[in-house]
Amino acid sequence: MHIPDGFLDITTASITYAIFLIYGGYVIKKLRRERTLSEYVPLVSVLATAIFAAQMLNWPIPGGTNLHFVGGALAGIILGLWLGFLSMFLVLFIQCLVFHDGGITALGANVLNMAVIDVLIGYLIYRALTKTLKISNLTHTISVFLGGWLGIIFAGLACGL
Numbered sequence: 001m002h003i004p005d006g007f008l009d010i011t012t013a014s015i016t017y018a019i020f021l022i023y024g025g026y027v028i029k030k031l032r033r034e035r036t037l038s039e040y041v042p043l044v045s046v047l048a049t050a051i052f053a054a055q056m057l058n059w060p061i062p063g064g065t066n067l068h069f070v071g072g073a074l075a076g077i078i079l080g081l082w083l084g085f086l087s088m089f090l091v092l093f094i095q096c097l098v099f100h101d102g103g104i105t106a107l108g109a110n111v112l113n114m115a116v117i118d119v120l121i122g123y124l125i126y127r128a129l130t131k132t133l134k135i136s137n138l139t140h141t142i143s144v145f146l147g148g149w150l151g152i153i154f155a156g157l158a159c160g161l
Contacts, residue, residue: 002095003110003159005103017108023116024089027082040083047075048087052094072114073122073151077144081123088115113155122151 008016031040051071058066071091076084092110095101102110126147133139 072118
């Protein structure tokens with residue numbers, strides 16, 4: 001789902017960068033209000049590393065492309081909205097610079113899809129289901145599955161749009 005460099009027109013790239021920067025600024029402001037950012041570094045970096053490693057596992061699908069884990073909903077469920085965004089942003093930024101998965105011009109769109117939409121939808125679905133259903137191992141598993149599945153579905157739809 002990484003959008004490559006040169007794929008988006010300048011208007012779309014600019015709009016997605018603006019949304020990403022505004023949301024990212026809001027996240028940093030919220031985190032600074034809660035605690036200092038240095039308290040989060042170990043937790044965010046460990047999960048970002050795990051997600052980064054999981055994303056390296058690719059498997060082919062029909063049509064000449066491949067599929068890999070995204071991890072946005074996982075980051076949102078484990079870390080919450082704000083730290084989940086930060087963790088996924090770090091993964092996408094390193095992938096963009098080192099592996100050229102996506103590109104600098106498309107980074108705003110990739111962050112919007114995988115670090116904002118996937119984290120947000122996955123987290124909100126998980127929270128809504130765990131609050132409405134009586135918590136047991138089965139309902140927790142179902143909530144995690146649906147959060148992850150719907151998070152990536154909505155991120156994919158946003159990418160397509």
